[in-house]
Amino acid sequence: MxxxxxxxxxxxxxxxxxxxxxxxxxxxxxxxxxxxxxxxxxxxxxxxxxxxSLDGLDKNIWSTFFTTTANAMHKNEQFEHFSSRDKMLTLFYTLFEMLTLNRSYVLFALKRYDMPLKNMTQLKGLRSHIKEFAGELIETDNDEKTSRLVKNPVAVFSEGAWLQFLFLLNFWMSDESPSFEKTDVAIEKSVNTIFDLFDNTPLNNVLDFGKFLWKEKIMSN
Missing domain, CATH: 1.10.10 (Arc Repressor Mutant, subunit A)
Known part of the structure; x- marks a missing residue:
């Protein structure tokens, strides 16, 4: 039968x-x-x-977090018309929503080994995705600038975006606020700060972000 x-x-x-x-x-x-x-x-x-291999599967999970995030963002027909700043904000907001949906696994995976650097090896593919995304944003902005003197270094910006993600990831891991509201604030402040730095806006924004990080560090200890 x-x-x-x-x-x-x-x-x-x-x-x-x-x-x-x-x-x-x-x-x-x-x-x-x-x-x-x-x-x-x-x-x-x-x-x-x-x-x-199983190691390859470990790395692929993080890459899948990114590709799923990217697919979700591009379903919004308005996304392509966003400024580079808004695109980066959207990426981080959406990516951390994805991580929150899988928080139990993410926290477990990032504490797998006693050596923090060894835990970071699984993020290799994700690092490439984030750096490529950030690099494309800065290249687009540079194309709109007529003078080479005001164009921003793609390598510096893309590496900065990755380090920014690592900071936010660490912040999110220890965030105990409802709906991870503090992480949302950290995303907004950090993305605005890095774009303000490249746009040569007043230092007040950088100082404001520094005060926020210091306050959150003290409060979490």
Whole structure:
């Protein structure tokens, strides 16, 4: 007799979701691809269609956070007409909403090893995505400037955007405010500050941001 059950679709999204659930439910990571596939009832062949290793899967999860965020942003028909500042704000707001939806996994993954730098290796793909996004924004702004003297260095801006994300990520991890409202404030202030720096606006904005960070640091200790 033929089965009437609906066959589950094995794709990247299915494996990623199963992996994240596995990590949280087992309070740890699978030792081998074989063990992981056996537990989620898929073949190793299916796994290797999408990922070359468990480490590769770890990194791909963070890249997927970004691509899902980017897809959500571009569904807004007005997004392409946003200023570079608003595009960066939208990226960070949406990305941290994505991280919040997966907060349990994110916090667990970022505390996997005792050495913080080792935990950062899984963010390699995400780093490339954020730097590329920021670089494209500054290149667009530079194209609108007639003098080379007022054009901003793409490499500096893109690396700054990545360091900015790392700061915000650390802030968000320790944020205990309702709906992570303080993280939203930090995003707004940090993005406005970095754009103000490139636009040579008064130092008051930078000082204001510094006071905010100092206050939040004191309050969290």
């Amino acid at each position: 033929a089965s009437t059950g609906k066959k589950k679709k094995i794709d990247r999204e299915f494996i990623i979701a199963a992996y994240m659930n596995y990590v949280l439910e087992h309070d740890g990571y699978p030792k081998t691809v074989y063990k992981f596939c056996k537990d989620i009832k898929v073949s190793e062949e299916d796994f290797y269609k999408f990922f070359g």
